Amino acid sequence: MPLWRGVIEEYRDRLPVTDATPIVTLQEGGTPLIHADALSGRLGLDVWLKYEGANPTGSFKDRGMCVAIAKAMEEGATAVCCASTGNTSASAAAYAARAGLRCIVLVPAGGITMGKLAQALVHGAEVLELETNFDGSLTVARELNGGYPVALVNSVNPYRIEGQKTCAFEIVESLGRAPDYHVMPVGNAGNITAQWKGYTESGPDRPVMYGVQAEGASPLVRGEPVADPSTLASAIRIGNPASWEGAVKATSESGGAFLAVSDADILEAYHVLAEEEGLFCEPASAASLAGLFKLVEAEELEGGKTVVLILTGHGLKDPDRALAEAPSTKRVPADTETVAHLLGW
Protein backbone atom coordinates (compact mmCIF):
# COMPACT_ATOMS: atom_id res chain seq x y z
CA MET A 1 0.00 0.00 0.00
CA PRO A 2 1.51 3.36 -0.99
CA LEU A 3 1.94 5.83 1.82
CA TRP A 4 -0.93 8.35 2.03
CA ARG A 5 0.96 11.64 2.07
CA GLY A 6 -1.66 13.98 3.49
CA VAL A 7 -3.82 16.60 1.86
CA ILE A 8 -1.12 18.99 0.60
CA GLU A 9 0.94 16.37 -1.23
CA GLU A 10 -2.03 14.35 -2.50
CA TYR A 11 -3.78 17.39 -3.98
CA ARG A 12 -0.87 19.76 -4.55
CA ASP A 13 -2.05 20.69 -8.07
CA ARG A 14 -5.45 21.81 -6.76
CA LEU A 15 -4.27 23.78 -3.71
CA PRO A 16 -2.68 27.23 -3.41
CA VAL A 17 0.76 25.88 -2.47
CA THR A 18 4.15 26.39 -4.13
CA ASP A 19 7.65 25.00 -3.70
CA ALA A 20 8.11 27.71 -1.05
CA THR A 21 5.27 26.31 1.08
CA PRO A 22 6.52 24.12 3.93
CA ILE A 23 4.75 20.80 4.29
CA VAL A 24 3.15 20.44 7.69
CA THR A 25 1.23 17.20 7.78
CA LEU A 26 -0.14 14.51 10.06
CA GLN A 27 -1.20 12.56 6.94
CA GLU A 28 -4.73 13.92 7.28
CA GLY A 29 -7.43 13.07 4.74
CA GLY A 30 -7.85 9.75 2.95
CA THR A 31 -10.67 8.95 5.37
CA PRO A 32 -12.99 5.94 4.94
CA LEU A 33 -16.16 6.24 2.88
CA ILE A 34 -18.25 3.51 4.46
CA HIS A 35 -21.38 2.03 2.92
CA ALA A 36 -24.28 2.21 5.39
CA ASP A 37 -25.84 -1.20 4.80
CA ALA A 38 -28.58 -1.00 7.42
CA LEU A 39 -29.58 2.58 6.64
CA SER A 40 -29.58 2.01 2.89
CA GLY A 41 -31.99 -0.89 3.33
CA ARG A 42 -34.20 1.01 5.71
CA LEU A 43 -34.38 4.22 3.66
CA GLY A 44 -34.39 2.80 0.12
CA LEU A 45 -31.35 4.89 -0.75
CA ASP A 46 -27.68 4.12 -1.34
CA VAL A 47 -26.23 5.74 1.78
CA TRP A 48 -22.50 6.34 2.33
CA LEU A 49 -20.81 7.73 5.44
CA LYS A 50 -17.65 9.82 5.08
CA TYR A 51 -16.00 9.18 8.42
CA GLU A 52 -14.03 12.35 9.09
CA GLY A 53 -13.50 11.28 12.70
CA ALA A 54 -10.68 9.14 11.29
CA ASN A 55 -8.53 12.23 10.73
CA PRO A 56 -5.48 12.55 13.02
CA THR A 57 -7.12 14.85 15.56
CA GLY A 58 -10.53 13.25 15.12
CA SER A 59 -12.31 15.77 12.92
CA PHE A 60 -12.43 17.18 9.38
CA LYS A 61 -10.67 20.31 10.58
CA ASP A 62 -7.24 18.75 9.93
CA ARG A 63 -7.72 19.02 6.16
CA GLY A 64 -7.87 22.79 6.24
CA MET A 65 -5.63 23.31 9.22
CA CYS A 66 -2.58 21.74 7.57
CA VAL A 67 -2.89 24.21 4.69
CA ALA A 68 -3.58 27.20 6.97
CA ILE A 69 -0.59 26.40 9.20
CA ALA A 70 1.70 25.76 6.23
CA LYS A 71 0.72 29.10 4.68
CA ALA A 72 1.10 30.91 8.01
CA MET A 73 4.65 29.56 8.22
CA GLU A 74 5.35 30.50 4.62
CA GLU A 75 4.22 34.05 5.43
CA GLY A 76 6.53 34.18 8.46
CA ALA A 77 3.99 33.91 11.29
CA THR A 78 5.26 32.79 14.67
CA ALA A 79 1.87 32.56 16.37
CA VAL A 80 -1.63 31.48 15.34
CA CYS A 81 -4.97 31.93 17.02
CA CYS A 82 -8.52 30.70 16.62
CA ALA A 83 -11.91 30.85 18.24
CA SER A 84 -13.50 27.44 18.49
CA THR A 85 -16.27 25.18 19.66
CA GLY A 86 -13.44 22.68 20.19
CA ASN A 87 -12.42 20.85 17.04
CA THR A 88 -10.73 23.73 15.27
CA SER A 89 -8.71 24.40 18.42
CA ALA A 90 -7.74 20.73 18.80
CA SER A 91 -6.51 20.71 15.22
CA ALA A 92 -4.78 24.10 15.41
CA ALA A 93 -3.01 23.02 18.61
CA ALA A 94 -1.72 19.79 17.04
CA TYR A 95 -0.47 21.34 13.80
CA ALA A 96 1.02 24.36 15.59
CA ALA A 97 2.90 21.98 17.89
CA ARG A 98 4.28 20.15 14.88
CA ALA A 99 5.24 23.42 13.19
CA GLY A 100 6.75 24.95 16.33
CA LEU A 101 4.30 27.87 16.43
CA ARG A 102 2.68 29.50 19.42
CA CYS A 103 -1.03 28.64 19.46
CA ILE A 104 -3.69 30.74 21.14
CA VAL A 105 -7.15 29.26 21.56
CA LEU A 106 -10.29 31.19 22.50
CA VAL A 107 -13.25 29.06 23.49
CA PRO A 108 -16.67 29.89 24.90
CA ALA A 109 -16.47 29.35 28.69
CA GLY A 110 -17.88 25.94 29.56
CA GLY A 111 -18.88 25.48 25.90
CA ILE A 112 -16.55 22.77 24.62
CA THR A 113 -16.37 19.06 25.34
CA MET A 114 -13.80 17.38 27.54
CA GLY A 115 -12.03 15.52 24.74
CA LYS A 116 -11.50 18.66 22.71
CA LEU A 117 -10.26 20.69 25.67
CA ALA A 118 -7.83 17.89 26.54
CA GLN A 119 -6.46 17.91 23.01
CA ALA A 120 -5.77 21.67 22.92
CA LEU A 121 -4.08 21.51 26.32
CA VAL A 122 -1.98 18.41 25.68
CA HIS A 123 -0.53 19.98 22.52
CA GLY A 124 0.53 23.01 24.53
CA ALA A 125 -1.90 25.63 23.24
CA GLU A 126 -2.65 28.64 25.43
CA VAL A 127 -6.35 28.19 26.07
CA LEU A 128 -8.54 31.04 27.25
CA GLU A 129 -12.19 30.49 28.11
CA LEU A 130 -14.00 33.67 27.18
CA GLU A 131 -17.16 34.74 28.97
CA THR A 132 -19.19 34.67 25.79
CA ASN A 133 -20.37 32.21 23.12
CA PHE A 134 -18.54 31.11 19.94
CA ASP A 135 -19.64 34.16 17.98
CA GLY A 136 -18.26 36.50 20.65
CA SER A 137 -15.02 34.50 20.77
CA LEU A 138 -14.60 34.81 17.00
CA THR A 139 -14.98 38.59 17.24
CA VAL A 140 -12.10 38.72 19.73
CA ALA A 141 -9.98 36.37 17.58
CA ARG A 142 -10.49 38.59 14.53
CA GLU A 143 -9.57 41.69 16.54
CA LEU A 144 -6.44 40.02 17.93
CA ASN A 145 -5.45 39.18 14.38
CA GLY A 146 -6.13 42.77 13.29
CA GLY A 147 -4.08 44.41 16.03
CA TYR A 148 -1.41 41.95 17.12
CA PRO A 149 1.24 39.69 15.52
CA VAL A 150 -0.88 36.56 15.23
CA ALA A 151 -2.33 34.74 12.21
CA LEU A 152 -6.01 33.77 12.31
CA VAL A 153 -6.68 30.11 11.45
CA ASN A 154 -10.47 30.08 11.65
CA SER A 155 -12.28 29.19 8.43
CA VAL A 156 -12.49 32.91 7.53
CA ASN A 157 -8.89 32.15 6.50
CA PRO A 158 -9.34 31.07 2.84
CA TYR A 159 -6.61 28.42 3.13
CA ARG A 160 -8.84 26.50 5.54
CA ILE A 161 -11.57 26.29 2.92
CA GLU A 162 -9.04 25.21 0.30
CA GLY A 163 -7.84 22.30 2.40
CA GLN A 164 -11.33 21.25 3.46
CA LYS A 165 -12.56 20.99 -0.14
CA THR A 166 -10.39 17.86 -0.52
CA CYS A 167 -13.11 15.88 1.26
CA ALA A 168 -15.34 16.34 -1.80
CA PHE A 169 -12.45 15.34 -4.08
CA GLU A 170 -12.09 12.07 -2.19
CA ILE A 171 -15.82 11.34 -2.32
CA VAL A 172 -15.93 11.85 -6.09
CA GLU A 173 -12.82 9.67 -6.56
CA SER A 174 -14.23 6.90 -4.35
CA LEU A 175 -17.68 6.78 -5.94
CA GLY A 176 -16.43 7.48 -9.46
CA ARG A 177 -18.79 10.46 -9.60
CA ALA A 178 -20.47 12.97 -7.31
CA PRO A 179 -23.31 11.59 -5.17
CA ASP A 180 -26.88 12.68 -5.93
CA TYR A 181 -27.32 14.16 -2.46
CA HIS A 182 -24.79 15.46 0.08
CA VAL A 183 -25.99 16.02 3.67
CA MET A 184 -23.83 17.64 6.35
CA PRO A 185 -24.01 19.58 9.62
CA VAL A 186 -23.53 23.35 9.48
CA GLY A 187 -22.19 25.62 12.21
CA ASN A 188 -19.86 28.42 11.16
CA ALA A 189 -20.55 27.27 7.56
CA GLY A 190 -16.95 27.00 6.37
CA ASN A 191 -17.27 23.31 5.64
CA ILE A 192 -20.36 23.43 3.44
CA THR A 193 -18.70 26.30 1.56
CA ALA A 194 -15.61 24.14 1.12
CA GLN A 195 -17.47 20.98 0.07
CA TRP A 196 -19.38 22.83 -2.62
CA LYS A 197 -16.15 24.38 -3.90
CA GLY A 198 -14.63 20.90 -3.99
CA TYR A 199 -17.52 19.48 -6.02
CA THR A 200 -17.50 22.40 -8.46
CA GLU A 201 -13.79 21.75 -9.07
CA SER A 202 -14.28 17.98 -9.44
CA GLY A 203 -16.15 17.62 -12.70
CA PRO A 204 -19.52 18.24 -14.26
CA ASP A 205 -21.85 16.35 -11.91
CA ARG A 206 -22.87 17.96 -8.64
CA PRO A 207 -24.86 16.77 -5.66
CA VAL A 208 -27.85 18.56 -4.19
CA MET A 209 -26.47 20.06 -0.98
CA TYR A 210 -28.34 19.95 2.32
CA GLY A 211 -27.02 21.79 5.38
CA VAL A 212 -28.37 20.61 8.73
CA GLN A 213 -28.49 22.88 11.77
CA ALA A 214 -29.67 22.27 15.33
CA GLU A 215 -33.06 23.88 15.94
CA GLY A 216 -31.74 26.15 18.72
CA ALA A 217 -28.83 27.27 16.56
CA SER A 218 -30.35 27.53 13.09
CA PRO A 219 -29.65 31.01 11.71
CA LEU A 220 -29.43 29.79 8.13
CA VAL A 221 -32.85 28.15 8.36
CA ARG A 222 -34.39 31.23 9.97
CA GLY A 223 -32.60 33.64 7.65
CA GLU A 224 -31.21 35.76 10.46
CA PRO A 225 -28.56 35.47 13.18
CA VAL A 226 -29.53 33.84 16.50
CA ALA A 227 -28.32 35.88 19.49
CA ASP A 228 -28.19 33.08 22.05
CA PRO A 229 -27.73 29.76 20.22
CA SER A 230 -28.41 26.57 22.16
CA THR A 231 -28.10 22.85 21.41
CA LEU A 232 -26.43 19.85 23.04
CA ALA A 233 -24.37 19.54 19.86
CA SER A 234 -21.81 22.05 21.13
CA ALA A 235 -19.69 21.88 17.96
CA ILE A 236 -22.45 23.63 15.99
CA ARG A 237 -23.69 25.97 18.75
CA ILE A 238 -23.20 29.02 16.53
CA GLY A 239 -25.60 31.90 15.94
CA ASN A 240 -23.95 34.00 13.26
CA PRO A 241 -21.96 31.87 10.79
CA ALA A 242 -18.93 33.61 9.28
CA SER A 243 -19.32 31.84 5.92
CA TRP A 244 -23.02 32.68 5.58
CA GLU A 245 -22.77 33.65 1.91
CA GLY A 246 -20.76 30.59 0.92
CA ALA A 247 -23.32 28.33 2.58
CA VAL A 248 -26.24 30.00 0.81
CA LYS A 249 -24.38 29.71 -2.48
CA ALA A 250 -23.94 25.95 -1.92
CA THR A 251 -27.60 25.24 -1.25
CA SER A 252 -29.03 27.67 -3.81
CA GLU A 253 -26.72 26.74 -6.71
CA SER A 254 -27.23 23.02 -6.07
CA GLY A 255 -31.01 23.20 -5.58
CA GLY A 256 -30.70 22.13 -1.95
CA ALA A 257 -31.74 23.67 1.35
CA PHE A 258 -30.98 24.18 5.03
CA LEU A 259 -33.02 22.28 7.57
CA ALA A 260 -33.26 22.25 11.34
CA VAL A 261 -33.37 19.17 13.56
CA SER A 262 -34.15 18.98 17.26
CA ASP A 263 -31.68 17.75 19.89
CA ALA A 264 -33.90 14.67 20.30
CA ASP A 265 -33.60 13.97 16.55
CA ILE A 266 -29.81 14.34 16.82
CA LEU A 267 -29.61 11.85 19.69
CA GLU A 268 -31.82 9.35 17.88
CA ALA A 269 -29.50 9.51 14.87
CA TYR A 270 -26.44 9.26 17.16
CA HIS A 271 -27.80 5.97 18.54
CA VAL A 272 -28.66 4.58 15.10
CA LEU A 273 -25.15 5.28 13.79
CA ALA A 274 -23.51 3.70 16.82
CA GLU A 275 -25.84 0.73 17.25
CA GLU A 276 -26.74 -0.15 13.66
CA GLU A 277 -23.73 0.99 11.63
CA GLY A 278 -20.98 0.61 14.23
CA LEU A 279 -19.89 4.22 13.83
CA PHE A 280 -19.24 6.46 16.81
CA CYS A 281 -19.47 10.14 15.96
CA GLU A 282 -20.12 13.23 18.01
CA PRO A 283 -23.65 14.68 18.24
CA ALA A 284 -23.01 17.49 15.71
CA SER A 285 -22.04 14.85 13.16
CA ALA A 286 -25.18 12.82 13.83
CA ALA A 287 -27.16 15.89 12.76
CA SER A 288 -26.39 14.75 9.18
CA LEU A 289 -28.39 11.57 9.65
CA ALA A 290 -31.12 13.37 11.59
CA GLY A 291 -31.39 15.65 8.56
CA LEU A 292 -31.53 12.70 6.19
CA PHE A 293 -34.37 11.10 8.19
CA LYS A 294 -36.27 14.36 7.94
CA LEU A 295 -35.70 14.69 4.20
CA VAL A 296 -36.89 11.11 3.61
CA GLU A 297 -39.97 11.67 5.76
CA ALA A 298 -40.81 14.83 3.80
CA GLU A 299 -40.38 12.80 0.55
CA GLU A 300 -37.78 15.28 -0.68
CA LEU A 301 -35.42 12.61 -2.07
CA GLU A 302 -35.79 10.27 -5.03
CA GLY A 303 -35.59 6.57 -4.08
CA GLY A 304 -32.52 4.54 -5.01
CA LYS A 305 -30.25 7.59 -5.29
CA THR A 306 -26.81 7.94 -3.75
CA VAL A 307 -26.45 10.00 -0.57
CA VAL A 308 -23.25 10.92 1.25
CA LEU A 309 -23.43 12.00 4.89
CA ILE A 310 -20.41 13.71 6.42
CA LEU A 311 -19.64 12.41 9.91
CA THR A 312 -17.51 15.37 10.88
CA GLY A 313 -16.05 14.38 14.27
CA HIS A 314 -15.23 11.31 16.36
CA GLY A 315 -17.55 10.20 19.15
CA LEU A 316 -14.70 10.13 21.67
CA LYS A 317 -14.58 13.91 21.47
CA ASP A 318 -17.59 13.95 23.76
CA PRO A 319 -17.36 11.05 26.23
CA ASP A 320 -19.73 12.78 28.67
CA ARG A 321 -22.54 12.62 26.12
CA ALA A 322 -21.81 9.00 25.28
CA LEU A 323 -21.99 7.97 28.94
CA ALA A 324 -25.09 10.08 29.60
CA GLU A 325 -26.80 8.22 26.74
CA ALA A 326 -25.77 4.75 27.87
CA PRO A 327 -27.15 2.51 30.63
CA SER A 328 -24.98 2.46 33.75
CA THR A 329 -22.66 -0.51 34.19
CA LYS A 330 -22.97 -3.10 36.98
CA ARG A 331 -20.22 -3.93 39.46
CA VAL A 332 -20.27 -7.66 40.22
CA PRO A 333 -18.11 -10.30 41.93
CA ALA A 334 -15.52 -12.04 39.71
CA ASP A 335 -17.47 -15.29 39.76
CA THR A 336 -18.37 -17.04 36.49
CA GLU A 337 -21.66 -18.46 37.76
CA THR A 338 -22.82 -15.03 38.95
CA VAL A 339 -21.77 -13.43 35.65
CA ALA A 340 -23.52 -16.14 33.63
CA HIS A 341 -26.64 -15.75 35.73
CA LEU A 342 -26.64 -11.99 35.15
CA LEU A 343 -26.31 -12.63 31.41
CA GLY A 344 -29.50 -14.70 31.45
CA TRP A 345 -27.95 -18.20 31.26
Ligand code: F0G
Ligand atom coordinates in the same frame (compact mmCIF):
# COMPACT_ATOMS: atom_id res chain seq x y z
N1 F0G B 1 -19.22 19.17 12.94
C1 F0G B 1 -18.25 19.30 13.84
C2 F0G B 1 -17.84 18.10 14.60
C3 F0G B 1 -17.64 20.56 14.05
O1 F0G B 1 -16.67 20.68 14.95
C4 F0G B 1 -18.10 21.67 13.32
C5 F0G B 1 -17.53 22.99 13.53
C6 F0G B 1 -19.11 21.46 12.36
C7 F0G B 1 -19.64 20.20 12.21
C8 F0G B 1 -19.63 22.57 11.53
O2 F0G B 1 -18.70 22.96 10.56
O3 F0G B 1 -18.44 25.32 11.26
O4 F0G B 1 -17.62 24.54 9.04
O5 F0G B 1 -20.07 24.72 9.51
N2 F0G B 1 -16.69 23.27 14.43
C9 F0G B 1 -15.98 24.57 14.56
C10 F0G B 1 -14.94 24.50 15.65
C11 F0G B 1 -16.86 25.74 14.62
O6 F0G B 1 -14.58 25.52 16.23
O7 F0G B 1 -14.44 23.40 15.90
P1 F0G B 1 -18.71 24.47 10.05
